[in-house]
Amino acid sequence: MHDGPVPEGADRGARPRPAATVMLLRPAGSPGARDGADGPMEVLLMRRVRSMGFAPGAYVFPGGRVDGRDADGGVPWTGPGPEEWARTLGTDVPAARALVCAAVRETFEETGVLLASEPERADEGAITLDTSPEDWERDRLGLIDRSRSFTEVLSRRGLVLRSEWLRAWSRWITPRAEPRRYDTWFFAAELPPGQVPRDVGGEADLSLWTDPAAVAAEWEAGRMPMLPPTVASCAELARCRTLRGVREARRDIVPIEPVVRKVGGQLCVVVPNGVDYPLPKPGATP
Template identity: 60%
Template sequence: MTREHDRGGEAGAEARPSATVMLLRECAAGGLEVYLLRRAATMRFAPGMHVFPGGGVDERDTEPGIRWAGPPPAEWAARLGVAEPMARALVCAAVRETFEESGVLLAGPPAGGVVADTRGPDWEADRTALVDRALSFTAFLGDRGLVLRSDLLRAWSRWITPRREARRFDTRFFAAALPAGQHTRDVGGEADRVAWMRPAEAVAAWQRGELEMLPPTVTTCAELAEYGSPAAALAARRHIAPIEPAMREVGGELRFVVPEGVPYPRR
C-alpha cells in the first residue's frame, strides 16, 4: 500500500452507508486498548482483515420511534453532514452492530445509566434475533425498556471504499468507552478472532506483516495511539470529512492510494 496522492478513479458500485465503533478501555499499566475482530476467511468483504465492530445500515435503523437519550438526531446530522433520518440510522447502526458483534450495548434505562451486563441466555437470544433480522433494534430496546445512549459515542472520521471495489461502503467511524460492568465476548459469526490491543502495537504488528488491516483501520489505530487514555481520545475535537482512497497500479501491483494529508503509516 502507498501514500501517493489520490487523483480519482473509475466509477464503481454505490457506497452503502455503514458505521463502525472503536471500543476503548483503560490498560492496567496505563494508556488505552482498542477492540479488534479478525474477519473470517470465508467473508466476501475484507476476509482475514482486522476491523472494529460495525456493518451496514439496516432499513429499520431509520425508524423514528427508536428510544433515544443524548444528542438528538438533528445534532448528529450536523456533526456527520447528513440528513436527520440518515444521522439517526448511522447512530442506530453503530450501537446495534456493536452489540451484535461484541455483546457490548451502549444503552440504558430512561432514568440514566448504562446496562451493567449483557451476558446470559436471554441477552444472547436477543442478539441472535438482531443478527438474523428477526428483531429490529427499535423493538429490542422497547421490549427491554431501554434507550439508546447516543452521548456515549464520539464521531471520529468518514472513509469511503475505493471506486474500483465491487462492494463499497461509506463508513462513519465512532469511538466509545467500554461501559463499566460490561464485557466483550467472542460471539463468532463473521469473526474468527478477537483481541484487545494497544493501538501502537496493532500498527507495529501490521508493519511487520503479522496483522492485516485495511487503510482506515491502520490509520485510525495510528490516530488513537496519540492519546493516553480513552477519556483523552473521546475529548478530542474531530473534523469529519470524507476520505476516499483510490486503487492504482504501483510497481506492477494494484494497491490502495491514500489521499494527501491522511496520517497513513508506512509499511
C-alpha cells in the same frame, strides 16, 4: 471496506452503501471499569473468519451496513438527538439516526456490548448492564436474522440508546475502483462499566484488546492484516494516547476517499495524507 483488486468487468461506479463501525476503547488491562482516563488505553479488534467473501482474515472494528430499520424514529434515545448528529456527521436527520442506531446495534450483534441503559439511570456514572444471559442472546440472534428490530429489543426491556457514549471520529469511502463500496462513519466509544465483549462467533473467529500504538508495526510485519481505514484510525488513537485524549480530540468529519494506483509496481490504496497501503495480490488471503 473491500481491499481486493478490481475484477475484470467490475462496476467501477458502484454506489457506496452506508455503514457504521465503532472503535471500542477501555483503560489498558481493565475488565471494563470506566476509569483510568489518563492512563494507557486499548482498542478492541476482531479477526474476520477466512471463509468470509469480504476481507477474510482481516482485523476490524465491530460494525456493518446500515439496515433500513435503523432509521426508525421510535428508538428510545438519550444524549444528542438526530438533528445534532446530522450536523456532526454531515448528513440529513434520517441518515444520522440510522448511522447512530447501526453503530450501537452492530456493536451489540458482534460483541454483546450494548451502549444503552435504563432511562432513570441515564445521568449516573456507574451503569452495569449484563447482556450475557440466554434471553439476551436470543435478542442478539433475533437482530441478526431480522426477526426482531432494535427498537423492539430496547423498548421491551425499558432501555434507551445512549448516543452521548458515541463520539464521531471519521468517514471513509471505498475507492471508486472497487466493485463493493461502503461509505463508513467511524465512532469511538468507551466500554460501559460491567460489560465484557464476548466471542459470539459468526463473522469473527478472534477478539482481542490491543494497544493502538502497536498496530502499525504488527500490520507492517504482516502479522495483523487490516484495511487502510483500520490502520489509520489506530494511528490516530495512538496519537491521543489516553481515553481523555480521545474525549478531547477535535474531529472534523469529512469524507476520505482513497484512490487505487500502482506504487513501485504494486497495487496500493493511497490516502490523502500520502500514505500507501499495499493491496493483497489476486487470490491471496490476507
